[in-house]
Amino acid sequence: MKKIFFFWVQEKIIKERKQPVLQWILKFFSFFFRFVIFIKNFLYDHGFIKVVKVNRWIVSVGNITAGGSGKTPVILFLAEKLNANFSVLIRGYGSKIKNFSIVEDRSYWQEVGDEALLLKRRGSMEVIVGKNRVLTAEKTKNNLVILDDGFQYRRLFRDLDIVVIDGLDPFGYGDFLPHGLLRDSPKRLKTAHFLIVNNVFDEEQYQRVTKRLRVYNETAPILAFTPEIEGFYSLKGEKYKDVRKVGLFCAIAHPEYFVRLLKQKKIEILDTLFYFDHSYFEKDILEKFWQKTKGKNANVLVCSEKDSVKLNKSISTPIVFAKMHLKPFKNDNMEKLIETLNRHVII
Numbered sequence: 001m002k003k004i005f006f007f008w009v010q011e012k013i014i015k016e017r018k019q020p021v022l023q024w025i026l027k028f029f030s031f032f033f034r035f036v037i038f039i040k041n042f043l044y045d046h047g048f049i050k051v052v053k054v055n056r057w058i059v060s061v062g063n064i065t066a067g068g069s070g071k072t073p074v075i076l077f078l079a080e081k082l083n084a085n086f087s088v089l090i091r092g093y094g095s096k097i098k099n100f101s102i103v104e105d106r107s108y109w110q111e112v113g114d115e116a117l118l119l120k121r122r123g124s125m126e127v128i129v130g131k132n133r134v135l136t137a138e139k140t141k142n143n144l145v146i147l148d149d150g151f152q153y154r155r156l157f158r159d160l161d162i163v164v165i166d167g168l169d170p171f172g173y174g175d176f177l178p179h180g181l182l183r184d185s186p187k188r189l190k191t192a193h194f195l196i197v198n199n200v201f202d203e204e205q206y207q208r209v210t211k212r213l214r215v216y217n218e219t220a221p222i223l224a225f226t227p228e229i230e231g232f233y234s235l236k237g238e239k240y241k242d243v244r245k246v247g248l249f250c251a252i253a254h255p256e257y258f259v260r261l262l263k264q265k266k267i268e269i270l271d272t273l274f275y276f277d278h279s280y281f282e283k284d285i286l287e288k289f290w291q292k293t294k295g296k297n298a299n300v301l302v303c304s305e306k307d308s309v310k311l312n313k314s315i316s317t318p319i320v321f322a323k324m325h326l327k328p329f330k331n332d333n334m335e336k337l338i339e340t341l342n343r344h345v346i347i
Contacts, residue, residue: 023179030179037176037184044154053157054137057144057344060158062151064184065172067277068253069164070198070326072115072306073227075146077326079123081338084345087140090148092116092129093278100130100139109310114278115148117309144344152184160340163192167199167209167224168257189216194337199257200224200329221333225326229261232302232320235313240320243267246302247293249286251275258304262322270296280310283317290317 043049061078063069075088092113095101103112103120112129120127125146130136133156137145147153151163172181189195195213200206206224213222232240245268250258255274262269271293275281281303290301301319303311308321328334 026179027175030176033178034176034185040154041185041188049155051157052134052155054134056137056140056142057160058137058147058150058156058158059145059160059162059341060147060150060153061162061164062147062149062153063164063166064151064186064188065166065169065181066177066183066253067181068257069166070196070225070227071149071164072119073324073326074162074164074196074198074225075119075148076122077225078146078338078341079125082144082345083342085125085142086144086146086341086345087126087128087142088119088123088146088148089128089130089133089136089140089150090116090119091131091133095129097129097131100128100132100136102139103127103129114306114309118306119148121309122305142345144341151188159344160194161192162194162196162337163189164196164198165209165213167197167201167205170197170209170212186216189213189220192217192220194333195220195222197222197224197329198227198326200226206329221336223331223333223337224329226329227257227261227324228327229265230323230325233323234320235308235311235315240300243300243302243320245270245296245298246300247271247273247289247296247298248302249273249275249281249289250304250307251277251279251281252304252306253277258322261324262302267302270298281307283312283315286311286315286317286319 061071061075063071093115095113096111101112103116105121107117109117116127116129126141128136128139133147133153137156147156147158150158151161171186174180176182195217197209210222232243234240248262248269252258259269273289301317303319303321305321305323311319
């Protein structure tokens with residue numbers, strides 16, 4: 001019921017702006033949230049709260065909206081481009097880690113979180129989960145440390161702020177949580193050293209978004225990416241080519257973005273099963289969903305890579321995941337970003 005309620009709020013109130021009474025209730029809480037964020041930023045900006053600096057070069061990859069901007073794909077892209085290893089500090093949504101834990105390939109997603117496990121399995125970098133990022137930063141073995149979702153974690157000093165923007169919805173429906181998706185003031189974009197616009201599909205969209213961003217930051221280099229499906233793989237990692245008619249299930253922030261990418265691949269989606277971000281699909285639920293879609297002539301079930309790390313590889317239901325990668329849309333400033341990061345890698 002909780003998952004259904006959250007989807008109803010997101011679709012009917014935040015996106016479609018229906019239910020006027022609830023609109024006003026959410027706007028009240030948004031005003032309160034905005035005020036809290038303002039006070040927090042004021043205290044940090046004016047030195048009332050101490051910022052801790054550690055003996056590492058800290059790079060934040062964050063955003064100003066809740067979920068789905070593409071921070072994890074950006075970190076994976078950087079992992080492919082950098083000359084040597086770096087460390088990633090991640091809070092680990094839903095993790096049970098009290099202090100900190102170094103993520104291994106064999107770690108359980110229930111302990112470290114789905115995104116932490118995905119980063120470790122896809123990248124070659126050290127991944128450390130912990131709520132106290134000051135503590136975890138001091139435990140890293142690398143000089144270059146990326147702070148996942150770090151734009152609001154102001155307690156730890158950052159040498160470089162990279163802010164990822166959703167090119168399809170840059171400012172979270174124009175309001176703070178819970179009436180919109182903003183979790184920070186767009187005015188804070190002025191502190192960003194690099195801006196990365198994700199989900200860019202054409203020049204007109206790129207120009208429109210960058211024009212809006214330049215209102216808040218006139219100088220930061222802007223990079224843009226287009227997400228693409230690299231291929232489909234079984235839960236055991238084997239390449240799967242016969243993806244034609246599918247049932248789609250996922251628990252991600254923006255399932256509609258996933259639908260769009262599949263349709264670009266000319267894949268027919270016969271049915272969908274969407275859960276709230278980070279949720280887990282029980283085995284029997286997936287089997288029932290498979291039987292339903294199989295009756296509609298589906299040949300396989302498709303999920304996101306983040307969902308795949310939460311599934312047992314021995315499950316009998318035919319499931320493949322879509323492996324994603326980012327394709328540079330505008331790479332004029334790519335070399336500048338990579339050179340900046342590589343200067344602080346100690347091999």
